[in-house]
Every structure is written in structure tokens, then in C-alpha cells.
Amino acid sequence: MxxxxxxxxxxxxxxxxxxxxxxxxxxxxxxxxxxxxxADEDTVAxxxxxxxxxxxxxxxxxxxxxTDLVFRxxxxxxxxxQHTRRNAMLEEEMSSLGFKAPKxxxxxxxxxxxxxxxxxxxxxxxxATDDMVVADKNCMKIHYISPNIYCCGAGVAADAEITxxxxxxxxxxxALSTGRLPRVVTVNRMLKxxxxxxxxxxxxxxxxxxxxxxxxxxxxxxxxxxxxxxxYVTMGSGSASAIAVFxxxxxxxxxxxxAKKLARDAITAGIMCDLGSGSNVDLCIITKDKxxxxxxxxxxxxxxxxxxxxxxxxGTSAILTESVTPLEIELVEEVIQRMDTx
Amino acid sequence: xxxxxxVNRVMNKxxxxxxxxxxxxxxxxxxxQAVADIVDYQLDLxxxxxxxxxxxxxAANMVKDISYKxxxxxxxxxxxxxxxxxxxxxxxxTLGGMLTRQPFAVGGSGSTYIYGYVDSxxxxxxxxxxxxxxxxxxxxxxxxRDGSSGGVIYMxxxxxxxxxxxxxxxxxxxxxxxx
Numbered sequence: 001m002x003x004x005x006x007x008x009x010x011x012x013x014x015x016x017x018x019x020x021x022x023x024x025x026x027x028x029x030x031x032x033x034x035x036x037x038x039a040d041e042d043t044v045a046x047x048x049x050x051x052x053x054x055x056x057x058x059x060x061x062x063x064x065x066x067t068d069l070v071f072r073x074x075x076x077x078x079x080x081x082q083h084t085r086r087n088a089m090l091e092e093e094m095s096s097l098g099f100k101a102p103k104x105x106x107x108x109x110x111x112x113x114x115x116x117x118x119x120x121x122x123x124x125x126x127x128a129t130d131d132m133v134v135a136d137k138n139c140m141k142i143h144y145i146s147p148n149i150y151c152c153g154a155g156v157a158a159d160a161e162i163t164x165x166x167x168x169x170x171x172x173x174x175a176l177s178t179g180r181l182p183r184v185v186t187v188n189r190m191l192k193x194x195x196x197x198x199x200x201x202x203x204x205x206x207x208x209x210x211x212x213x214x215x216x217x218x219x220x221x222x223x224x225x226x227x228x229x230x231x232y233v234t235m236g237s238g239s240a241s242a243i244a245v246f247x248x249x250x251x252x253x254x255x256x257x258x259a260k261k262l263a264r265d266a267i268t269a270g271i272m273c274d275l276g277s278g279s280n281v282d283l284c285i286i287t288k289d290k291x292x293x294x295x296x297x298x299x300x301x302x303x304x305x306x307x308x309x310x311x312x313x314x315g316t317s318a319i320l321t322e323s324v325t326p327l328e329i330e331l332v333e334e335v336i337q338r339m340d341t342x
Numbered sequence: 343x344x345x346x347x348x349v350n351r352v353m354n355k356x357x358x359x360x361x362x363x364x365x366x367x368x369x370x371x372x373x374x375q376a377v378a379d380i381v382d383y384q385l386d387l388x389x390x391x392x393x394x395x396x397x398x399x400x401a402a403n404m405v406k407d408i409s410y411k412x413x414x415x416x417x418x419x420x421x422x423x424x425x426x427x428x429x430x431x432x433x434x435x436t437l438g439g440m441l442t443r444q445p446f447a448v449g450g451s452g453s454t455y456i457y458g459y460v461d462s463x464x465x466x467x468x469x470x471x472x473x474x475x476x477x478x479x480x481x482x483x484x485x486x487r488d489g490s491s492g493g494v495i496y497m498x499x500x501x502x503x504x505x506x507x508x509x510x511x512x513x514x515x516x517x518x519x520x521x
Contacts, residue, residue, distance in 0.1 A: 196376045226371035228350040
């Protein structure tokens with residue numbers, strides 16, 4: 001349901017939910033079961049939306065007071081991964097009840113990657129926003145693809161998440177079939193061919209970095225399927241701020257400490273200058289021997305210490321008159337419901 | 343109108359289709375890269391089947407076939423050029439799914455600014471160096487005028503002896519009147 005095509009407006013979802021297999025039919029907005037059934041009220045529609053999630057089936061139970069719309073889809077999730085038909089039907093049903101379909105979560109992000117002397121450093125901020133509210137102050141935007149390859153994701157949250165998970169799975173199978181450690185160029189090729197096939201409808205902007213037998217490599221991949229192979233890249237709504245830092249100070253073959261500082265500064269520029277990015281800086285350092293995930297590497301988003309006292313001392317405002325009026329409360333009805341606490 | 347920004351200022355828009363055939367990409371990066379990758383693969387198979395280097399016309403034909411078939415869905419123009427034994431050096435345009443052999447071809451958003459220059463400066467049977475100057479002058483003029491063009495110039499020279507790739511950096515570009 002994400003309609004935008006500006007990959008710089010990079011959304012990021014709320015946290016990495018390990019159980020989320022992407023087949024959940026419960027829209028994220030409706031975490032609460034708002035059953036507004038009042039027996040005495042004569043309201044036009046009191047829909048109750050209850051969602052249950054399971055990997056085997058997906059069922060949605062919609063019930064309205066006047067009109068009963070109950071529909072259940074079982075087994076379909078197992079047969080096809082596309083929810084386009086279900087989404088279209090949901091939108092129709094919900095709008096007839098006066099409800100708007102929830103929008104795909106669209107948030108800001110700053111992600112960056114650079115190649116240094118011994119390998120690749122990937123960096124990301126950790127803020128996930130829901131319009132103008134921070135939904136998650138510490139979400140993980142650096143995803144595992146294979147032991148030697150990691151991927152930063154911007155764009156539609158669900159798309160980035162699922163795409164990287166699928167790639168990780170396919171790459172593992174590919175590695176078993178070839179008997180070799182996976183290469184970054186392979187992930188790039190698989191990702192670009194998949195994203196091109198979906199003609200940009202999968203809104204995932206990714207930075208893939210890793211070290212394989214041929215050396216360290218860094219690719220940026222756009223939702224429509226074009227890729228760039230560069231020594232340093234940034235993506236997301238904060239990318240303009242971050243690339244400015246890279247363009248100023250990047251040098252080939254930097255030492256580890258200098259490279260870490262540069263990546264940190266680039267992400268920090270995004271955090272400070274872009275409203276959609278914030279909280280901490282996560283770094284992922286990949287060399288041919290090991291991978292270090294530094295989470296958090298830095299926390300530039302600390303709340304500043306207040307320099308003044310803004311509280312007024314009691315007595316600052318003079319009290320001229322005081323009058324106290326007790327409110328009479330009448331007990332009308334008392335109902336006691338026992339809880340079973342055995 | 344969305345934010346526009348330069349995401350890659352050193353993009354190599356010359357894609358290898360085979361050892362003796364290259365193509366120049368323009369239009370949507372995703373579409374152009376996808377077409378070039380597909381033709382790279384198809385040409386690989388074709389040259390194994392035929393037991394030798396492919397004809398430039400064969401490569402251009404493959405590009406043309408894809409461009410024509412997906413004409414409505416894609417926005418990309420690839421100029422295919424190379425050298426083969428039967429016709430020597432060749433340049434083919436594939437705009438709109440049409441195959442045309444030309445002495446020279448220009449394409450992309452910056453090409454509109456240099457039609458006058460290329461028409462007046464091109465001469466038949468130029469030497470290799472003259473051709474290099476022709477290409478770098480034309481591109482430099484276009485880069486100066488077109489907002490979507492810039493950065494560096496990548497140049498590939500394909501002859502019977504082989505293929506040579508060159509990069510002309512920003513400070514080495516030919517200079518023209520620029521106030």
C-alpha cells in the first residue's frame with residue numbers, strides 16, 4: 001500500500017520483530033483490540049477488528065453491529081504471498097464502514113557504507129518514526145545476509161526486511177550448491193533482478209557490503225533495480241547530509257579508527273540535520289577474518305543538560321483570594337466483580 | 343516534484359556486451375542496466391553457439407528486440423557499437439526499438455545540446471586521435487550545458503586489435519568558453 005516512489009524519503013519500520021514472517025494480516029496500527037460494543041448504544045456501526053497471526057493461516061474477523069461482515073481466509077497465505085487481493089477487499093470493506101486503511105509505515109533513515117583498508121564499514125541510525133512521532137528509538141537497520149555480507153535497509157520497512165531475509169535464505173542455498181563462500185556481487189545480482197522484476201513496487205533501498213575472496217565490495221541498490229558499485233555510499237532521507245561528510249573527508253585505504261570516525265560523523269550528520277533520523281549510531285565492521293557489530297557505537301542524541309532553572313519558587317505569584325468548593329458526589333450504583341485469583 | 347540529487351557522480355555508462363561490442367546507456371538506470379545484463383548473457387550463449395566473436399549487428403539486434411518488445415514499459419536507450427570482421431567498426435542506434443546503423447550517434451538528455459556540434463565536426467575516415475577529440479569535445483560541451491550530465495568521461499575504443507578503456511577526469515576535460 002506504499003504509493004510513493006521517492007527513495008530518498010526512506011521509511012523504516014518499528015523494530016525487528018523476530019516472529020514477523022511478513023504474512024501477518026493484522027495492520028500494525030491496530031495493536032489494540034478496540035471492541036466498542038456497547039449493548040445499550042444505538043450507534044450505526046461498531047466494528048470490532050480482531051487479528052490473529054499464524055504462519056499456517058491468516059484470518060481476519062470483521063464484525064459490525066448492523067451489518068455482519070464475517071470473512072475468513074484460511075490456507076491462502078500458504079498458497080500465495082501476495083496480499084494484493086486481500087488488501088483491495090479490506091480497503092473496500094473498511095471504507096464502507098468508515099475506516100481508512102492503515103498506511104505503510106514510512107519513516108526517515110540515514111544509512112551509509114564505506115570501504116577502508118581492511119574491509120567494509122556499514123553505518124546506520126536507529127530511529128523509526130510514524131509520521132512525526134518516534135515509534136522506535138533503537139531499531140536495528142543493519143541486516144545479516146551471510147557471515148561475510150551485511151546489508152543496511154532503507155525504504156518501506158517491510159519490503160527492506162523481507163527482501164533481505166529472502167536474499168539471505170537464497171544465498172545460503174546458493175552457497176551450499178556452489179560449495180563456496182558467497183560473494184557480494186552475487187547478492188547484488190540477485191537483488192537487482194528481483195527488484196527490477198517488481199518494477200519499483202518493492203520499495204527497498206539497500207546498501208550491501210561485504211568481504212569475499214575477491215576483496216571488499218560495496219553496492220547501493222535502488223527500488224527500481226539499478227545498482228552502483230562505489231567506494232562510499234549513503235541512502236535514506238539523511239543521505240544528503242551524510243554524503244557531504246564523506247565527500248569532504250573520504251580517502252582510499254583509511255585505517256580502521258579513522259574510517260570508524262568518518263562513518264560515525266556521516267551518520268551523526270544525518271541524525272542532526274534530518275528530522276527523520278535520530279537516536280544512536282550503529283556500526284558494522286566487516287573484514288576477511290571477522291564481523292564486528294557495534295550497537296550502539298555512539299549516542300549523539302543525548303538530551304542536553306539544562307543550563308537554567310525554569311521552575312518558579314512557590315510564592316512567586318501572590319494569592320489574592322482563595323475559595324474552596326467541595327463537590328457533592330452521589331454514589332448511584334456499585335458493582336463488584338470478583339477476580340479468580342486461585 | 344521530488345528531491346533530485348546526484349547519487350553517483352562517476353557512473354560508468356559504458357557496458358560490455360562482449361569483448362568486441364560495448365553499449366552506452368541512457369534513460370532509466372534500472373531499465374538500461376537490466377537490458378545490458380540480459381544481452382550480455384544472450385550474446386555469451388550466441389557466441390559460443392557460433393564459435394567466435396559475435397557480429398555487432400547481432401548484439402544490436404538483441405538490444406533492439408528487447409527495446410521494442412517492452413517499448414511501453416521501459417524508458418531506456420542503448421547505443422551499441424563495436425568492431426567485427428565483416429563490416430569493421432559499426433555504430434547502431436536502438437531508439438524506440440528501431441535498428442539504425444549510423445556513422446555516429448548521440449543520445450541522452452545532454453545530446454540535444456550537441457547536435458549542431460557533432461553535425462559540423464564529424465568527418466569521414468578520421469584518425470583514432472581525431473575521433474577521441476571529437477568524442478571528448480562533444481561530451482564536454484554537453485556536460486557544461488545539461489544539468490543531468492557531468493562528472494567524468496569514460497571512453498572505450500574498440501578496434502581489430504582489441505579494446506581500450508580510458509577515463510578523462512574533470513580537470514583534464516577540454517575547456518570551452520565558460521565565462
